[in-house]
Amino acid sequence: MNIEEIFIRNPQGVRETLKNKTVGIAGCGGLGSNIAVSLVRAGIGNLIIVDYDVVDISNLNRQFFFLNDIGEFKVDAIRKYLTQINFQVKISGFNKELTPDNISDYFAGVDIMVEAFDLAEKKRWLIDNWLRKYSSIPLVCGSGLSGYGKTNDLGVMRAGNLFVCGDQSTDSIIDGLCSVRVSIVANMQANCVVEILMKEYNNDYNK
Amino acid sequence: MITINNRDKIEWFEGMTVSDVLKKMRYEYNLISVHINDDYIPDNQYDKTTVPDNSSVFVMHLAHGG
Numbered sequence: 001m002n003i004e005e006i007f008i009r010n011p012q013g014v015r016e017t018l019k020n021k022t023v024g025i026a027g028c029g030g031l032g033s034n035i036a037v038s039l040v041r042a043g044i045g046n047l048i049i050v051d052y053d054v055v056d057i058s059n060l061n062r063q064f065f066f067l068n069d070i071g072e073f074k075v076d077a078i079r080k081y082l083t084q085i086n087f088q089v090k091i092s093g094f095n096k097e098l099t100p101d102n103i104s105d106y107f108a109g110v111d112i113m114v115e116a117f118d119l120a121e122k123k124r125w126l127i128d129n130w131l132r133k134y135s136s137i138p139l140v141c142g143s144g145l146s147g148y149g150k151t152n153d154l155g156v157m158r159a160g161n162l163f164v165c166g167d168q169s170t171d172s173i174i175d176g177l178c179s180v181r182v183s184i185v186a187n188m189q190a191n192c193v194v195e196i197l198m199k200e201y202n203n204d205y206n207k
Numbered sequence: 208m209i210t211i212n213n214r215d216k217i218e219w220f221e222g223m224t225v226s227d228v229l230k231k232m233r234y235e236y237n238l239i240s241v242h243i244n245d246d247y248i249p250d251n252q253y254d255k256t257t258v259p260d261n262s263s264v265f266v267m268h269l270a271h272g273g
Contacts, residue, residue: 030272118273182273
C-alpha cells in the first residue's frame with residue numbers, strides 16, 4: 001500500500017505542501033477534533049494538539065469521538081482516528097491545560113496556530129498572547145458557531161494575521177451547540193489553514 | 208471617515224482613540240479583539256491609541272462555543 005494514494009483526488013500541490021507543515025491546535029473539542037480530522041485528510045504532515053479534558057458522553061453530539069472513547073483523554077482518542085486515516089501523520093498530543101504562560105512551550109515553531117477553545121475568555125487571551133508574541137504567524141479562530149441554520153451568516157474576517165471564522169454573535173450559552181453548525185465552522189477554519197499554507201505554493205507556481 | 212469591519216462607516220475627528228470608536232459603535236462587550244488596519248491593539252492601549260483618518264478598524268467579537 002502506498003499511503004500517498006490517499007491524496008490522489010487532492011487539488012494539485014496540496015499534499016506536497018501540507019506534508020512538510022506543522023499546525024498547532026489549542027483545544028480538542030467540537031472545533032479542534034473536527035479541524036484535526038479535516039487537516040489530516042487534506043494531507044497535513046504534523047499536528048500539535050493540546051487539551052486537558054477527557055471524552056464525555058455529552059461531547060458526542062458534535063465532537064469526533066465515539067461511545068468507546070468515553071473517559072479517555074481527548075488527545076489520545078483523536079490520535080487513534082487520525083493515524084487510522086494516515087499512519088504517517090505525526091501527532092504530538094499533550095494532555096495539559098493551556099494558559100497564557102505555557103502556550104510557547106507547546107506551539108513555538110508552528111507554521112499556523114488554530115484556536116479551538118469553547119470559552120470566549122480563553123479565545124480572547126489566546127488571541128491577545130499570540131498576536132503580541134508571534135505576530136508573523138497566522139492565527140485562525142472560531143467565534144459564533146452556535147444554534148442551527150443561518151448558514152449565510154457565517155464568514156471569515158481577517159485583520160493582519162488574525163482570521164476569525166463564524167458569525168461572531170451566536171453564543172453557546174443562549175443558542176446551544178449542534179453538530180451541523182459546529183462542524184461547518186471547524187471546516188471553515190481548516191479550509192482557512194489550507195488556503196494560507198497554499199499561498200506560498202501558488203506564488204511559486206505562478207512565477 | 209473610518210471603516211469598521213469592512214461594513215460600517217463613522218466620521219473621523221482629530222485625536223480619535225480606539226475607545227472613542229468603540230463608544231461610537233456602542234460595542235460595550237469586553238470579549239473583543241481590535242485591529243487598526245493590520246496592527247493588533249491590546250486592550251490596555253484603547254484609550255491611548257489614536258485612529259488615523261481613512262483607516263480600517265476591525266473589531267472581532269468572541270462568543271462562547273467550540
